[in-house]
Amino acid sequence: MNLSIDEARVDLGFTNPLIEHRPSVLIGRMALSVEDMRRLGGEAARELFVFGAKVPMPPDPRFGESWRNEFSVIEALPGEAAREHRLAQRGTIMFLAQGEADRYEMVDMLAPGDIRFLHRRPGWKASEASIPLGENGLYHFVRQFYVGETASAIEYFGAGSSIYVFLEARPDDRLSVQLFVQDMSEQTAEDHYRLEAMMAQFDRHRGDSEKVHKLIREGDRHFHAYVMDAANVQRETLEYLLKHVRSKREQGQVLKLLKARA
Numbered sequence: 001m002n003l004s005i006d007e008a009r010v011d012l013g014f015t016n017p018l019i020e021h022r023p024s025v026l027i028g029r030m031a032l033s034v035e036d037m038r039r040l041g042g043e044a045a046r047e048l049f050v051f052g053a054k055v056p057m058p059p060d061p062r063f064g065e066s067w068r069n070e071f072s073v074i075e076a077l078p079g080e081a082a083r084e085h086r087l088a089q090r091g092t093i094m095f096l097a098q099g100e101a102d103r104y105e106m107v108d109m110l111a112p113g114d115i116r117f118l119h120r121r122p123g124w125k126a127s128e129a130s131i132p133l134g135e136n137g138l139y140h141f142v143r144q145f146y147v148g149e150t151a152s153a154i155e156y157f158g159a160g161s162s163i164y165v166f167l168e169a170r171p172d173d174r175l176s177v178q179l180f181v182q183d184m185s186e187q188t189a190e191d192h193y194r195l196e197a198m199m200a201q202f203d204r205h206r207g208d209s210e211k212v213h214k215l216i217r218e219g220d221r222h223f224h225a226y227v228m229d230a231a232n233v234q235r236e237t238l239e240y241l242l243k244h245v246r247s248k249r250e251q252g253q254v255l256k257l258l259k260a261r262a
Contacts, residue, residue: 002026005153012049017072017084019053024072025156027052027163028145036118040140042169048177049074050145050165052157069158071095073165073177085177093130094166095179103133110138112229117141122164123199124182125222126229127253132166132178139166139178146184146193160184191220198223202230212237216244228253235261 001009002016004026016024027050034045051074054067073085087095092102107115107129115121115131115138122129122141132139142165149159162184168176198215202223205211216227216237224245227233235258242254 003152003156005147005150005157007150007152014074014082017051017074019051019070019072019086020055022053022055023156024051024053025152026050027071027147027157028143030143030165032142036142037169037173039118040142040167040169040175041136042175043173044077046075046077046175048165048175049076050163050179052147052163054157067158069095069181071179073179075175075177083174085175087177087179093180094132095181096132097177100176100178101134104130105133105138106130107229113232114138115141115229118143120199120203121226121230123195123222123226124162124164126225127249129164129182130180132168132180134168134176135170136168139168139176141165142167146196195220195222195226199226202227206230206234206237209236213240216241219244221246221250224250228257233257 002012003009016026018024029047029049031047032045037043037045051072052069055070057066057068059065071087073087075083075085085097087097089095093104094102096102107126118140122144144165145163147153147157147159147161147163153159160183162182164180166178166180170176198219202212202215215223224241227237227241238254238258242251245251245254
């Protein structure tokens with residue numbers, strides 16, 4: 001049985017991989033259909049399993065024991081041997097495989113329409129986020145996982161972060177996988193899941209001004225950042241958002257977007 005961050009034990013048919021000789025915990029899994037893969041530039045359907053672990057580092061003279069996160073992403077294709085992507089930060093912003101180029105774009109330097117995503121846009125602090133840059137431009141964002149404060153997360157990985165999965169298909173139908181991790185420790189699990197629900201409602205009701213206005217009034221800065229980062233957001237929505245953002249920095253960001261649409 002496989003231990004996961006939400007305390008559930010599932011049977012994946014294989015054991016959690018060791019990462020640098022340390023036990024790992026299942027963070028999440030995702031199925032990619034043939035249609036999904038074709039949108040990414042690949043072909044065959046497959047499933048990805050994301051595992052993470054704490055890897056010890058030399059003790060810090062001020063704080064004592066220290067550790068870093070590393071990941072193993074298992075890529076499973078029907079009828080083929082599983083492929084493992086071992087991902088770590090090697091003086092880089094992204095978690096990437098050994099030998100991968102460390103190239104990325106900062107999100108606040110991109111136009112909302114530049115971000116490539118499979119089904120939904122990422123929900124993050126856009127001003128502090130980055131996207132890997134590959135052979136074919138920006139990687140596609142495909143999924144995010146929130147790591148809450150469960151016992152298994154605290155013991156095997158650490159709590160209070162969101163993990164963003166980015167993919168690029170290569171000509172041989174193999175995937176390049178990179179991860180970006182953001183600290184969300186100021187958010188409770190309830191805050192995070194509420195944000196997820198609000199983002200889904202915004203995506204579903206973008207043409208309904210009354211519902212969008214209600215979401216903006218009730219939303220926090222993370223939701224407001226999601227609205228600002230949305231592709232083709234209506235000018236009227238931005239004008240309403242301008243009245244409800246809570247900092248001068250956010251006001252400046254909204255005004256910049258409005259100016260670009262003038």
